[in-house]
Amino acid sequence: MLDKNVKDLLNTQINKELYSAYLYLEFANFYEDEGLSGFNNWYTIQAQEERDHAMLMLKFLQMCGESIELLAIDKPEAELKTLMDPLQKAYEHEQYVTGLINNIYAAAYDVKDFKTMQFLDWFVKEQVEEEDNASTLIKKMELFGTDGKGLYMLDQELAGRTYSAPSLTLD
Numbered sequence: 001m002l003d004k005n006v007k008d009l010l011n012t013q014i015n016k017e018l019y020s021a022y023l024y025l026e027f028a029n030f031y032e033d034e035g036l037s038g039f040n041n042w043y044t045i046q047a048q049e050e051r052d053h054a055m056l057m058l059k060f061l062q063m064c065g066e067s068i069e070l071l072a073i074d075k076p077e078a079e080l081k082t083l084m085d086p087l088q089k090a091y092e093h094e095q096y097v098t099g100l101i102n103n104i105y106a107a108a109y110d111v112k113d114f115k116t117m118q119f120l121d122w123f124v125k126e127q128v129e130e131e132d133n134a135s136t137l138i139k140k141m142e143l144f145g146t147d148g149k150g151l152y153m154l155d156q157e158l159a160g161r162t163y164s165a166p167s168l169t170l171d
């Protein structure tokens with residue numbers, strides 16, 4: 001069993017990760033409507049990764065013998081007007097998620113919950129990658145997105161992203 005606060009934070013994080021998946025599907029739909037199927041592909045895969053994150057949290061709680069309460073997933077809150085909007089909102093969102101992960105880590109640290117800290121190590125590292133990917137996309141859009149040909153090439157690049165399962169597995 002886990003400390004109640006740590007358990008509750010992990011339980012809530014399942015919901016936050018599923019919300020992230022929802023948010024990225026919203027972005028994918030936006031780009032599809034704009035005729036950018038590569039950007040759609042990028043965020044559809046991103047949504048799959050977020051679902052994986054939720055499932056890892058869920059599996060970890062199950063393995064710790066905890067009961068899980070699935071909470072309602074909010075409607076994605078994002079007003080999307082320009083092609084840059086989703087990229088900026090994604091970066092802000094990943095920074096927010098990093099804060100959430102750090103919060104859980106701090107709660108586990110406070111009660112010397114080493115197994116949760118070890119589990120979360122993967123997420124701490126993953127957030128570095130998530131933020132880096134998000135900020136790199138903004139830079140690429142700033143460099144190439146204002147020119148039609150550049151945008152087309154960037155869309156082609158993002159179309160090449162393929163899904164890979166998380167390197168963390170729990171059995």
Ligand code: FEO
Nearest residue numbers: 017050053097130
């Ligand atoms: Fe689950 Fe994008 O962090």
